[in-house]
Amino acid sequence: MKTKELAVQAKRASRKLATANAATKNRALVAMAEALERRSAEILVENADDIAEGRRKGLSASLIDRLLLDEARLHGIAASLRDIAALPDPVGEVIEGWRTPEGLQIEKVRVPFGVVAVVYEARPNVTVDAAALCIKTGNAVILRGGSDAFRSNRILAEVITGAAIEAGLPAECIQFVASRDRGVLVELLQLRDQIDLVIPRGGEALKEFLLEHSKVPVIYAAGGNCHVYVDETADLKHALDITINAKCQRPGVCNAAESLLVHEAVAAEFLPVVVKALDERSVKLHVDARTRELVGETDVKVLRATEKHYATEFLGLEMAIKVVAGLDEAIEHIAKYGTGHSEAIVTRDLEASRRFAEGVDAAAVYINASTRFTDGGVFGFGAEIGISTQKLHARGPLALRELTAMKYVVTGRGHVR
Amino acid sequence: MKTKELAVQAKRASRKLATANAATKNRALVAMAEALERRSAEILVENADDIAEGRRKGLSASLIDRLLLDEARLHGIAASLRDIAALPDPVGEVIEGWRTPEGLQIEKVRVPFGVVAVVYEARPNVTVDAAALCIKTGNAVILRGGSDAFRSNRILAEVITGAAIEAGLPAECIQFVASRDRGVLVELLQLRDQIDLVIPRGGEALKEFLLEHSKVPVIYAAGGNCHVYVDETADLKHALDITINAKCQRPGVCNAAESLLVHEAVAAEFLPVVVKALDERSVKLHVDARTRELVGETDVKVLRATEKHYATEFLGLEMAIKVVAGLDEAIEHIAKYGTGHSEAIVTRDLEASRRFAEGVDAAAVYINASTRFTDGGVFGFGAEIGISTQKLHARGPLALRELTAMKYVVTGRGHVR
Numbered sequence: 001m002k003t004k005e006l007a008v009q010a011k012r013a014s015r016k017l018a019t020a021n022a023a024t025k026n027r028a029l030v031a032m033a034e035a036l037e038r039r040s041a042e043i044l045v046e047n048a049d050d051i052a053e054g055r056r057k058g059l060s061a062s063l064i065d066r067l068l069l070d071e072a073r074l075h076g077i078a079a080s081l082r083d084i085a086a087l088p089d090p091v092g093e094v095i096e097g098w099r100t101p102e103g104l105q106i107e108k109v110r111v112p113f114g115v116v117a118v119v120y121e122a123r124p125n126v127t128v129d130a131a132a133l134c135i136k137t138g139n140a141v142i143l144r145g146g147s148d149a150f151r152s153n154r155i156l157a158e159v160i161t162g163a164a165i166e167a168g169l170p171a172e173c174i175q176f177v178a179s180r181d182r183g184v185l186v187e188l189l190q191l192r193d194q195i196d197l198v199i200p201r202g203g204e205a206l207k208e209f210l211l212e213h214s215k216v217p218v219i220y221a222a223g224g225n226c227h228v229y230v231d232e233t234a235d236l237k238h239a240l241d242i243t244i245n246a247k248c249q250r251p252g253v254c255n256a257a258e259s260l261l262v263h264e265a266v267a268a269e270f271l272p273v274v275v276k277a278l279d280e281r282s283v284k285l286h287v288d289a290r291t292r293e294l295v296g297e298t299d300v301k302v303l304r305a306t307e308k309h310y311a312t313e314f315l316g317l318e319m320a321i322k323v324v325a326g327l328d329e330a331i332e333h334i335a336k337y338g339t340g341h342s343e344a345i346v347t348r349d350l351e352a353s354r355r356f357a358e359g360v361d362a363a364a365v366y367i368n369a370s371t372r373f374t375d376g377g378v379f380g381f382g383a384e385i386g387i388s389t390q391k392l393h394a395r396g397p398l399a400l401r402e403l404t405a406m407k408y409v410v411t412g413r414g415h416v417r
Numbered sequence: 418m419k420t421k422e423l424a425v426q427a428k429r430a431s432r433k434l435a436t437a438n439a440a441t442k443n444r445a446l447v448a449m450a451e452a453l454e455r456r457s458a459e460i461l462v463e464n465a466d467d468i469a470e471g472r473r474k475g476l477s478a479s480l481i482d483r484l485l486l487d488e489a490r491l492h493g494i495a496a497s498l499r500d501i502a503a504l505p506d507p508v509g510e511v512i513e514g515w516r517t518p519e520g521l522q523i524e525k526v527r528v529p530f531g532v533v534a535v536v537y538e539a540r541p542n543v544t545v546d547a548a549a550l551c552i553k554t555g556n557a558v559i560l561r562g563g564s565d566a567f568r569s570n571r572i573l574a575e576v577i578t579g580a581a582i583e584a585g586l587p588a589e590c591i592q593f594v595a596s597r598d599r600g601v602l603v604e605l606l607q608l609r610d611q612i613d614l615v616i617p618r619g620g621e622a623l624k625e626f627l628l629e630h631s632k633v634p635v636i637y638a639a640g641g642n643c644h645v646y647v648d649e650t651a652d653l654k655h656a657l658d659i660t661i662n663a664k665c666q667r668p669g670v671c672n673a674a675e676s677l678l679v680h681e682a683v684a685a686e687f688l689p690v691v692v693k694a695l696d697e698r699s700v701k702l703h704v705d706a707r708t709r710e711l712v713g714e715t716d717v718k719v720l721r722a723t724e725k726h727y728a729t730e731f732l733g734l735e736m737a738i739k740v741v742a743g744l745d746e747a748i749e750h751i752a753k754y755g756t757g758h759s760e761a762i763v764t765r766d767l768e769a770s771r772r773f774a775e776g777v778d779a780a781a782v783y784i785n786a787s788t789r790f791t792d793g794g795v796f797g798f799g800a801e802i803g804i805s806t807q808k809l810h811a812r813g814p815l816a817l818r819e820l821t822a823m824k825y826v827v828t829g830r831g832h833v834r
Binding site: 015018019098100102104106111113114192196197211215217219235237238241242244245246249335346353357358359361362363364365366367368369370372373374378379380390391392393395396405406407408409410411412413414415416417 | 435517789830833
């Protein structure tokens with residue numbers, strides 16, 4: 001099928017889906033979960049082919065692991081479908097409403113975008129998650145997954161699409177791009193009349209590709225170069241807990257901290273302790289000259305930090321440390337190196353907390369809490385398709401509400417201007 | 418000054434402006450109004466040079482009129498500055514807030530975007546309006562006006578910038594691009610790290626240019642191909658009033674109606690009346706075969722409508738008319754030809770009104786009211802920088818709130834995951 005035809009079909013389906021009841025959409029999500037469990041054998045056969053090809057191509061062990069499906073993982077995916085079905089439907093919410101002086105009744109109503117294209121890399125569970133979140137929010141979805149998981153994605157899309165149609169959703173509301181060709185992606189990105197939104201889930205290379213090619217609006221999720229700043233008045237026990245948690249609890253994710261900034265007034269007391277604790281957890285440390293001096297007495301091996309380290313999202317057990325003269329320097333440093341994701345201050349001083357919260361430009365600013373909390377589940381949104389670091393439309397967790405747009409419905413009695 | 422340097426300066430200024438009090442910002446807006454009135458002679462001299470050049474270049478009378486400033490228009494611009502100063506400041510609004518089960522306090526807070534670039538065509542008042550709306554919302558602004566109004570824009574920017582700085586705002590919070598070179602605009606559109614948002618105010622050519630070149634997020638305001646649909650049960654007096662108002666009250670604007678769709682059940686009664694009324698107001702009519710038949714008895718001269726007419730935003734006293742079999746055909750027609758701006762139904766039937774409101778994908782859907790109401794002032798927003806027809810971030814009038822983004826401020830007591 002030609003790319004444009006696929007998008008035209010999605011658009012047509014989206015107009016029916018936009019007015020589907022929550023009950024119908026939820027029934028479809030549950031049917032999708034059942035179908036995944038019922039047809040697991042078929043799915044695992046296709047996945048095994050992807051894995052075999054991946055091994056032949058010499059994919060790394062961690063990529064193979066991301067690619068791998070098994071019964072347990074399929075049950076996990078099915079469980080998340082049931083979770084999404086149980087969430088409230090955001091479509092139709094009257095966000096606000098008022099009457100104008102001339103008597104017009106205005107309502108600002110939450111509506112689906114229409115057609116959302118999700119462009120993603122290896123993990124096949126995204127095929128199901130992304131489709132489910134779009135269906136739940138009344139959007140038709142175009143799925144364009146990475147080529148390494150091509151067979152897995154194709155069978156998953158086929159299984160859930162069948163279930164959705166049986167449950168009464170319009171055919172063509174889930175469109176799988178059955179091509180590994182990047183040219184097809186470029187074609188998709190031109191279809192501004194058919195596709196309302198593109199959401200990439202992938203690294204910087206994918207982001208650059210979309211910046212270059214997309215004429216459709218995009219919500220970008222950039223990396224997270226997150227900081228913990230320990231202020232002059234910090235509770236140093238909290239500072240230690242938060243630093244360790246933000247760096248070590250799950251170092252490979254975007255809301256993990258990459259740099260620690262310490263106020264010079266507490267550096268001598270705090271740094272030897274935190275450096276030792278991080279070292280015990282095998283964190284490789286890149287530190288400035290003052291930190292090196294202060295931890296000289298300990299037997300921890302530290303490396304010299306350069307500009308590059310402050311700018312790096314390590315995504316692993318590695319951290320940069322810097323002593324700062326105070327809050328202003330911390331805010332400046334974060335403005336220079338941060339990516340606008342999640343930034344934390346540890347302080348007991350009210351004014352410092354307010355100045356940090358106002359002065360740091362990020363999706364989430366934390367006062368006495370770990371950066372690791374930036375998550376749709378933790379925030380109470382139930383599910384998310386990613387974390388946005390752009391400011392247009394949605395910032396932070398992209399959950400159900402963020403997958404909707406709005407319209408004004410204005411009711412008069414023959415009103416004219 | 419190099420383009421990037423200008424944007425870097427704007428970014429720096431934006432960080433100070435983001436935390437400026439409403440009182441300071443409002444004082445600056447009033448000072449700008451006073452400066453415009455005080456220095457009107459200087460401004461009119463520069464404007465006269467633009468007008469003279471425009472005449473030499475053979476600009477049309479309507480373009481010359483858009484370009485022209487005089488004492489009255491300057492007072493109008495100053496008055497709108499004072500109006501904007503009087504509006505509430507959206508920055509700092511806590512949009513919502515809640516506590517998570519683990520005791521984290523989460524607040525979703527309205528914040529400025531940072532740096533907004535406004536790209537516009539001839540009218541010099543946009544220089545002042547755009548700057549005022551951005552300053553009010555705590556955004557630094559980069560102004561890039563059309564070359565025909567270059568001297569007028571430059572002096573206006575100089576006058577208001579001086580006033581803003583005197584009133585205590587950071588220098589460099591208003592940046593005027595002192596170049597007519599389109600290459601400079603292309604450079605600006607690459608500066609994703611410095612510029613947070615681009616707002617174009619211009620026609621389709623400018624939109625296409627930005628789609629091609631911008632790596633900075635854009636809010637597009639497309640044209641308005643708006644419809645009035647007269648349903649089977651319509652109050653035909655209302656239908657007549659609304660059609661005339663939507664077409665004739667101000668035909669050159671984006672929320673004016675371009676096409677009239679009439680349910681076949683009322684076509685014979687309604688069409689001769691409305692066609693006569695439109696003809697009396699000198700509206701040129703492009704009609705389908707059935708309409709032509711029905712109005713054959715009258716002495717109104719009508720033209721044959723083609724696909725092209727249904728797709729045209731006439732922006733003048735010209736309208737297309739079509740008889741439809743019912744609501745579904747009307748919705749289909751609007752989906753095919755509409756631009757997602759403003760669409761009206763005239764009906765007495767509740768179910769028809771709901772189906773139209775849900776089924777039509779537009780920024781504003783009107784039930785028994787004219788499309789002409791899509792306006793920040795009418796909606797009660799006080800001022801607007803344009804009407805968005807895109808779905809990402811803001812749809813409909815782009816007022817103060819729409820010029821802001823949000824951040825999460827999360828407060829804990831040493832919380833870790």
